[in-house]
Amino acid sequence: MTLPLPAGDFRAYLFDCDGTIVDSMPVHHRAWRAALAEWGCEFPEDLFYAWGGRPVADIVVDLNRRHGLAMPVEAVARRREELFQRLLPGVTAVPEVLAHLERAHGRLPFAVVSGSTRESVTASLTALGLLDRFDTMVCAEDCTRPKPDPEGYLLAARRLGVEPAGCLVFEDTDLGVAAATAAGMASVRVPHPRERAATR
Known part of the structure; x- marks a missing residue:
């Protein structure tokens, strides 16, 4: 399956980690x-x-x-x-997300915004050889309020120097999509493994 993106002139991609970048x-x-x-x-x-x-x-x-x-x-x-x-x-990348990541790498800045610990996110991205693709990471230790609060996404946008409206968020959960929406960002929903398997 392909992962269609919403229309827009996006200047940064922000990714959740587990279930979004990493099929974990x-x-x-x-x-x-x-x-x-x-x-x-x-x-x-x-x-x-x-x-x-x-x-x-x-x-x-x-x-x-x-x-x-x-x-x-x-x-x-x-x-x-x-x-x-x-x-x-044993983990792999989510192919549909990896395709967009590879296509935009070097053209747009990337951030990870995850409710997991920095240790966990770093380990997952290192296992896939993707850690160096990201300009910044916002993890559980960086936020006082978890998703669906927009704090993490707004912090990532500030670190990248991009206005929220210029950010596209990749998320696999309702809480994450709600956080992106509350931050004033467009989002694309990444289907769960069972949903992806059903469409192949």
Whole structure:
């Protein structure tokens, strides 16, 4: 499938990372399931995708509430990240996004805007050999408010020296698209792996 872009004279591309540049959502789900299984907690695939883009800590808190558990948030988050890092060698880029990235590289500045940690984003992009393509990264540590708040996207635009209206955002979650819209930016929605597979 191709990923059509909205019309506009865009002067910068801003990308979410997981599920957008990196086809890592199935791997993230495997890491979540393995980490949570140690506490007797389940995280069904449909709920995992419905909660896409949410901070890890918020997910653990809500799973505790749903299942009547008391999982330690930081310990579960660390364990999930550890398991994800082990699985990283198996990830690939999202082909439809990579095509646009390659086509515009050197012509437009790029930023990553992710709710994941800098460690996680750096590891994912390094695994794909794409880290050097990006002029700046805005990660969880850089923002006080997660998506759908526009803070991250506005910060990236300022760092690139481009007005929000001149930025095109690539996102795979409702929260991310809402953040881009709130920032005054156009966006393109990247389908989930199952949606992409259905159209091939």
